Amino acid sequence: MSRIEGHLGIQAIADIEKKVYVEAHSFGTMFRGLEIILKNREPADAIWITQRTCGVCPTPHGLAAAMAVDMAYEALAPPMGVLLRNLLYGAEQLYDAAFGCFVLEGPDYSQMVVEKRNPNWWQAAKKEKAPHADLHGYDSIADIMTGLNPFSGSLWVRSLGVEKLGRKMASLLGGKHPHVNTLIPGGMAKTLSPTDLEQYAAMLSHHVAFAKEFVPIMNDLLDFVLSMGYEDAGLRKTNLISYGAYDDPYAYTAKYEDLADQGLKRKLLPGIVVNGELVTQDLVEINVGVREFIDRSYYSDWAVSLVDEDPKGNPIDGKHPWNKDTKPAPAAYKDWCSKYSWGSSPRWVDWKKRGDGSAHALEAGPISRMWVTAKAKNVPESTGSSLKYTLPKATVTGYKVADETEFEWKIPEKINTVERVRARVHYYAYSAYVVFGQLLQALDLVKQGRAKVWNKYKKPRDGMGVGMIEAMRGALAHWVVMKRGHIQNYQIMTPTTWNAGPRLSDTDLGPYEDAIVGTPITEAGDITGVDVVRVIRSFDPCLACCIQVYEGDRKILHVPMV
């Protein structure tokens, strides 16, 4: 599989008669052992090393590590330090959302793929006028699809520049990107000058202008795809997890005791959703409920528990990441009855028994954080059923719409392939909106003379910490246990761990596996797996992937990622 980050395999079984996928296994095919490498190192070094988990979305790793280490070190970043971290984070979100929609997922809906695999869509697309052509200039849906062709389409090529601008903003504040260099315990290693914020603002204006075309383009395309009968593709129950992001500079204390309050004051909200119900928004409760199972993964079990309770006295389970010990045990390839993946199977246990009190395989991603933020009404943009926000005026050469523009992202009835992509599109625009607000706050701090970016700290001998944030692909958390000034245990749970994890039983599938089952086959001619690919890419996997499709008669077709 191509156009995703890393090494991922999917094997799906299709019922050719009924034209539907009935079975799927998702497996990670690469191991590096970062958690083992981190042992006995200086905890602060995790800020740099863990970013190398993923070169597509490094900054949230750096930030999760910085927050976990801040907590362990009792190092508090000053308000400007927190805001600069937010601006650095936001810059990456602006690059990464566009990268996902255009370079990684967009080509699935390009002329080159659609004309070949879904000729009936292509015929319809040529006739279908784009409803918002006045805002973006693409007359028909087919024009948009042609624009998405890799290396040649106008949207694809243009997106490269927009994405690079996000990474340039991140380099401005981070020294470089991928793998930013300025995150440190207690704030930022950044010499801030007036030039920085002005350059940042100038680059942000391009994103604001781009968002005003990007959202209507993708809405037109995605509405069309839905109208072609794609509602059940990638359909999954509304079981979601979000940790939230964009800390309030005054609510961030780096203390576990304040974590719940810190979470509720974020611009993107934390929350657990089970069967469409928002179960909790308490980051402490969310943290305590996390479990990591390795029943179907290439690891050995661990016995020792390092942590019995969290700093608030809540019980910490032996399967909680604070207690997990990473013990690799490479084993046979694709042994579906036993262990078959380098990924593990995270679950969230409803330990306070707010619902049925059981363990849930939750889905992470832009759709999860947008859903929770829209539902929870913790921010003024949230209506309880949608997120309403207004992008500021931005006059930028080459863009059609300069005026203030209001957008509304509505919580969709179903969580499916199309809605995952749509949430990512709106997340891009909402990010530009949030980042603009963060920038104004930073300017205000400068005016108050509070431009200090870092606080000195005195590192204690022992400590523990957790850092919870939203990576582009969803909920990301790091856990650290520090003994005698060094890392005793470090654990990383990425959003793709949540989404791509193998099943625990045949009735408890990982989200990818679950979403593929029931997905209709829409392609004409030989089955190449394009529908499976679209389902998986709607999650925006952070692994590289090779897909095979079993037909009913068990004949294997090697299906390269299209």
Next chain:
Amino acid sequence: MSKLEKIHVVWLPGQACTGCTVSFLNATHPSVLDLLTGFIPQAAGVTLDYHATIMLPCGGEGLGAVKAAEKGELGPFVLVLEGAIPDEAIAKKSGGYWCVIGENEDGKPVTFNERLDRLARNAVAIVAAGTCASFGGIPSGRPNPTGAKGALDYFGRNWKSALGIPIVNVPGCPTMGEHLAETLAHVVLSVRGYLPLPDLDKEHRPKWLFGHTAHENCPRAGLFGDGKNSHEFGEPYCMGLLGCKGPISHCDIPKRGYVDGVGGCPSVGSPCIGCTQPGFPDRPYSPFLQKAPASFFVMEKIHSIPGSLEAVWGRIKETLVGRDI
């Protein structure tokens, strides 16, 4: 020369994070599209035939280009490696694998290492993108659980392609976009005989990119010379006392920036962590906030004495005997 009219690029990811790929897209002058569209006639005809993250093999190609290259049927190709190379013998002991890329026709998994061995035999050149591919990088950090190493150790320092080209390393965690784009262009021109082979240092890094240390290339080095050190993060002076490894790391990023001239680690106020070096991320590069060994600063001060004396003497001489140019 005619058979080199078209040069393919096969980009193979091992124990990688895809950061080098994303960074490659940062390249501005030249950009990835510049490379593939070939503005300079001698550098035209380069195609990216396999790249798992950004390609669209339309019509069921997938690993097709890789398999063709393995069999020697693709035509002349440059192999770009991203990520470290694990020791599969360790994983095999328990019947498993560290890194698999696709399967053989019989459904058996093919490790990254097997593909690498097959491809290396036919490649006109191997370019290691990033520190993992060059020296092992992050996955090889102690205790190196997967036995990860870079191309130089895996193939041996004396390895040469059929055209006599040694492994070319473009380290950096990740590799800097233009470093890689410039090097690839140079290798293409070398393969075609338009340029001599890139001048490499003993770690096989192009000298024009890695010939000087980050400290020598740092805009704050003048402040260091003037005795001005930052004591808190955020200050605009030399980062040496806050852990900067610039004096022991070869890199020009402080000077040229990172994306389109913007950024540069110590230039913006963060310590260099030595990410272009063999041995990264272990000592002496980590702990990252720990000061680099003092000996380097002492040596620098000693080395600066003749130059400082020359600067003073040149001025005295001008006053005494007039200008000499």
